[in-house]
Amino acid sequence: MKKEIYLAGGCFWGTEKYFESIPGVLSTEVGYANGGTENPTYEEVCYNDTGHAETVKVEYEESKIGLPYLLELYYDAINPVSVNRQGGDIGQQYRTGIYFTNGADEPVIHDSIKKLQEKHREKIAIEVKPLLNYYRAEEYHQNYLDKNPGGYCHIDTDQFEKAKHAADVSRIYPKREQDELKKSLSDLQFTVTQNGNTEPPFQNEFFNEFREGIYVDITTGEPLFLSSDKFESGCGWPSFSKPIDAEKLIDVTDKSYGMVRTEVRSKNSDAHLGHVFKDGPVDKGGLRYCINSASLRFIPKEKMEIEGYGDYLNRL
Missing domain, CATH: 2.170.150.20 (Peptide methionine sulfoxide reductase.)
Incomplete structure (x- = not known):
């Protein structure tokens, strides 16, 4: 079954590349989510305090990768206690967030966040909300690092290698x-x-x-x-x-x-x-x-x- 989740994790160039590398992910797209304006441009999101977060729409095959494991991989690529900052990027648009379209995903996400909090003394800064709105980003932002291999990325290269070889054992060896x-x-x-x-x-x-x-x-x-x-x-x-x-x-x-x-x-x-x-x-x-x-x-x-x-x- 194909499912979707929207993940904000800093600059969406690297975040998209990271998620598209994961086996079981069917497609990715970058855009602007949960802000206060309609059809914002990149410049407006960066400079006009629109409230949008740079977000990656992730479609995945649930029989190959489950949401709990996908979220674990997401946590690996972010600083989960950082507020409005990932890597060298600072601003509300770079906040971390998990935005869901299926209400059944909400308790799964909160349980995952609870387990993540147990590993950190500082409060987890990832916001969890329904997807209120989402607008596809301009074409030149889509698959940016594929078009610009030497482009800026805040995610370490070893994280991409881990993503390429990620395997959800709960799907390979399901609990009975x-x-x-x-x-x-x-x-x-x-x-x-x-x-x-x-x-x-x-x-x-x-x-x-x-x-x-x-x-x-x-x-x-x-x-x-x-x-x-x-x-x-x-x-x-x-x-x-x-x-x-x-x-x-x-x-x-x-x-x-x-x-x-x-x-x-x-x-x-x-x-x-x-x-x-x-x-x-x-x-x-x-x-x-x-x-x-x-x-x-x-x-x-x-x-x-x-x-x-x-x-x-x-x-x-």
Whole structure:
């Protein structure tokens, strides 16, 4: 399904180029949004205090990229606590804003902003409003950096590279409903991943599995750990020195059973995986990810290509 969102993030030349680089974005257009005049010109927006924000209209394919992930990428390209300024550009037209046309998007946006605020001490300056008005900018502003490759841009080049390779794992490895998980998982797998239980040590599937391969989230198939980072810890559960990507996991303080530990969950599926401790091999970073076998599915090296994990073969 094609959806749209309007994003203000400073000078729209670079902001448009950034969003058009993201897989799943179908089209972009620059314009002036939520101001107090009709059909403004660029000069009027810059010098006549029209109240418009330089804005990018983003059309995207929801089956390939969801709004929460698109907003995360947006936050990466802006300073979210800066008021009326992005990079060297100063003025109300350079404010940050998320403007929606579908009321169903509003709670999604506010939830996203709430999570962003938790990462910042200063107040988030991004305004969230319905799209009140929008006027397409002059033709020479459309795809400006494609027409002028050396033109001004306030976004770092590494952000463009990240945008080109962005992948919304929630679409690639979608989270499944509880009823579906109950049917597809064993009782142990369900209670461990959904209820935070722990399987017995030394009596689980992968504690002594040391073949080459990849370990994926049992609930979604998302890659989490590689055999090259697995080691024998003697604890009775699979132990890894690091995940494939730390951004795929979230840490949660666990005060159960009279202890204070750090629980590890899958960010995408919210499945309980295990715990992480600081008693791992020093030469590998000093961490020990103690993970339940019931949270994982192991795919041996010889089957990785056919199961769609061939891109990880050179990392074993």
